[in-house]
Amino acid sequence: MTKPVPVEVRVLVNYGGEFARDVPLAGATVSITRSGKTVAQGVTDKDGLYRVLAAPGSGYQLRVSPAPNQRLTSESRTFTVGQSYQAAVTLRPSKP
Incomplete structure (x- = not known):
């Protein structure tokens, strides 16, 4: 059996504008699937991790x-x- 390894997802948000920068996003839902089956699912912490x-x-x-x-x-x-x-995912404001 293969030993599991760490997977780290950092979720950021960038609202754009003159001083646009990526900031950590707490409370985002992260889902990881493989072959149609959910492997892991959870919510990012205060650091967006x-x-x-x-x-x-x-x-x-x-x-x-x-x-x-x-x-x-x-x-x-x-x-x-x-x-x-490791992955960094940046979300942007959605259009109304």
Whole structure:
């Protein structure tokens, strides 16, 4: 059996404008699936981080969704877990 390795997702938000910068987003939902099955799901902490262990391999799908009261976009991407995996996901304001 393959030993699980760390997966770290950092969720940021950028509202744009003159002084635009990425800031950590607490309360975003992070879902990780593989072959249609949920491997892990949780919420980012105050630093915008979500950490979990996962088996190395390909075909993982990462989906980040803001809290319902946050008018932000969602983000999805496919990834492969090697010795570890780190991702920074930046959400932007959604259009009304």
